[in-house]
Amino acid sequence: MKVLMFGWEFPPHISGGLGTASYGLTKGMSKIPGMQIKFVVPKAYGDEDQSRMRIVGANDIEINKKLINYESFLNEIEYIQINSKIVPYTDPDEYYTAVKEANEEGRSFIYTNFRGKLPFTGKYGADLYHEIANYAVVASELAEEGDFDVIHAHDWLTFPAGIAAKRVSGKPLVIHVHATDFDRSGGSVNPAVFDIEMKGMRIADKIVAVSNLTRNTIIEKYGIAPDKVVTVHNAVEPLEEAEKLILKRNVNDKIVTFLGRVTLQKGPEYFVEAAYKVLQKMDNVRFVMAGSGELLNRMIIRAASLRIADKFHFTGFLKGDDVYRMFSVSDVYVMPSVSEPFGISPLEAMQSNVPVIISHQSGVSEVLQYAMKVDFWDIDAMADAIYGLLNYSALSDMFKAHGKEEVENMKWENSALKVNEVYQSVVK
């Protein structure tokens, strides 16, 4: 089986869960005998882990002869300049720097650079739609070679590329939905994004959803036939010894952590309110909100107005090792997401022996047994769960003892096998 796979991010340049998931899955798939993957990412840095698969950077493709086609693709995917600067997976600081850099260089995303290659920033930004269009051009270029059996595209950003590749080659298209715009926007979808998602889902031969939650969204909100959508739950990379970084704990207080983008989708405000409730009854506990995002300032103000700022801390965006350091001092991890298609971070917390509380509105709640599950809006239940985990040792001990094992049994190899079954079902 030869797969032409369109992703968006790849280690070590991962800014979000999408990159982690597509990498893990690809790694798992590479263990299936006879599986050949051509993984296409924009802006390959050249230092990615190439041992397992061949990486083709989209900006390494000559596209000068494709300039004419470019126009036609632009029309077909309805290129639109977006005003709202949605940033699906990067933090605002990074996003800002990336765009600023691009502007300073006087580079416009539409034009190719002097060598006739398409410059990709590899980040999502204001000119995102240009990049997607460019990507689709490259896709058709790659697809013309036709040396593959199936096309696999991860999330809406690469759907146009997948569609283009299918048009040119006539090969079946599998799209992988890691999140829909309903999750990202909290209900008020961006019509342009919705259109691209819808088009991808309609044209695809099969759709892989990362959870039943997402599968239902696809069926209900996008009107796709249920038998076309298959759930393949995500997994998690085993934690390597070197990554087990221990931070020295300087306070005796218990620490409850929120880790993720501080955006509507992640429900940070419910965490602040629950923290307030717990702090009314307990003194020896601190709350940490690690991450940044558009709601960060509001959260800081809310914590101050509740007069819990002395016990409620903001760390800003945490990267790489800092995430594990944060886990190493945490007693409870809370993911109050309003809408989380999957949610890998609770699994990472469990790998670090941290008991987790997750919302029912997350895909990961479908696969976890050793976790507290609450509705994101149910602040009372969330506070009660935090209090219970901090005060009744049997519960946290049980989660520590069995949670890690549970996560270790969730392997990407298993997800990869299921994806392979999907491939088999579409390849004639």
Add this chain to the structure above:
Amino acid sequence: MRTICLYFQIHQPFRFRRYRFFDIGGEHYYYDDYMNESILRKVADKCYLPANAVMLDLINKYEGKFKIAFSISGTAIDQFELYAPEVIESFRKLAKTGCVEFLSETYSHSLASLSNREEFEKQVAKHKEKIIELFEVEPTVFRNTELIYSDEIGSMVADMGYKAMITEGAKHVLGWKSPNFLYFNALNPKLKVLLKNFKLSDDIAFRFSNKAWSEYPLTAEKFVSWIKAIDKNEETVNLFMDYETFGERQKKETGIFEFLKAFPAMVFKNTKFKFSTPSEVVQSLQPVAAVHVPHAISWADEERDLTAWLGNELQWQAFGKLYELQEKVKQANDPKLQKDFEYFQVSDHFYYMSTKFFSDGEVHSYYNPYDSPYEAFINYMNVLSDFEIRLNSILSKDCSVEVQRLSKLLQEKEQLIIKYADQLNKDDDYRRPPTKKTVKKTKSVGVSAEKSIKKSPAGKIVEKANTAAEKPKKIGLQERLIRKNKF
């Protein structure tokens, strides 16, 4: 004469309301009255009342040849009295026929037999009293919560004067032996043991309406043919099940009541079996052997052990915490707290905390008010935390009376000291100047002792008691010193 012994368990717990940690110390009502009432009403209308009517008809129809036994938990009785008194009335009618035996158990359907003998005996006595009061019969056969049994529990029950006990005919205990005989306790042969024929019992209780079952549909005729096929030497077929089997677990629509009505007719028509109550079985049959049960068994789940209630860390901690409080409850001697403590012990609370997700998940979710065992645990622990605060405040009130008494004593002594000191000063001012110093010192000790008692936080009675007990001792010493000085 071969016999069939029918026994039904009737039990309802007082389920907790969602009790959050911020209620601790503020709200002291723990029960979800709405849920408890609506569940009880529902089960009464679907099961207890119609099933009792059928039983009464059968007893009348066969003129005393159809016999049954019940055990009704104290919490179920409490709920009948609160929400459905006509159910008690219908049981009374059954009791008057003389064909119905009522068994003894713990009042709150508790696991006390596994933890605390004193508490266990107390609850059994309370239940017995209640049964006598309601049905005017004294129970002589014992049924422990969920048929929990071990050699030790059996011998404990024998000590309490019961002649027999019923339990599960668990495969891992019986091995090649058959449950269809009368056995006796391995430690005390005086106590006879009746074992449940779990195959035939569960055919009715669990498989009756299961369309995937190869024997579906189960008719009375077919069922009686299985009983008839039992080896001629085997003497008793013990069919033990939850009473809720009739009309609740197996809905009316499945034809369970028709099955029940047809069953005795088929037995009388096609076999030579008769019906006996457990105490009649004990009287008429000779026990064949001892049954050895070193580790406790029950009728729950595939394992037939205690893991449904005490199988994980959550259950152990909650159970441990509960019985830690027993001594304080006794000291407090407050009827309200006592009642709550009884309701906390209901085995269902621990059942809800079971983490056997897959094997018996369905049975565990039966009228389970929680989404997960973790919620059940947290809720339970929150309730216990509040209960402990109440206990402590009552005990510290008692304690503060004691403290007052002691400080009064201190004051009296102190005045005495001052009086003596004055006398000393007057009497021999010139002879003993250091006495003054000692007096001052003594005074300050007395005052600081009082202060420290006041300061100590409410709730830490043990500490308080210690301080209270220690201080006067010290004063006593000082006093003696002074006296020594004086004389």
